[in-house]
Amino acid sequence: MTAATIEQRLSEVEALLAGSRNLPSPALRAALREAGGLNKNEVAKLVGVQRLQVYRWEHPGMNVEPRPPHRAVYARLLRGLAEKHPSVVAEFEFASHGQEGRPVVT
Template identity: 50%
Template sequence: MSTAQEELPEPIESLLNRAVGLPDPAERARLRQAGSLSQAEVAEALGVHRIQVSKWESGRSEPRQPHRQVYARLLHALAIKFPKGV
């Protein structure tokens, strides 16, 4: 029986990562800043290092599951609260 913590084969992991849409890196940073959140605060809430959030916001890397899904939910909530151009 598999568990939620079990590693998935790379092709499946890749599909899952693509299935959860994220805004472009600059919008990720804008949303975080609009919410007056630091990279460290976001990182702590997601259980990653601050440098990971920095890389996600600069486009140097993309979050992987399970962090990608939770990060996407955070960004979506921030986008509702702080729409672009308002």
């Protein structure tokens, strides 16, 4: 195997692993987007989906999760927003303590 082939395979594995991580709850997804000053259209354009899909990902009653390849991109965006706005994550964890969901970005 060449070095380029190994690098390509490692990149593919990293993308797969990034896409399989748990995402925060839909409510925290929306809170992070809003904290970042982004609207659903902007997130949709960044991730490569329609605005309606972002709505579905953020609406608790829809129970819709992003799928590859968009999941990895969306997960990365959410991680970046969580790093940039840790107070949003902390406030959400405090407010949702004991409720169902995954409020932590992993």
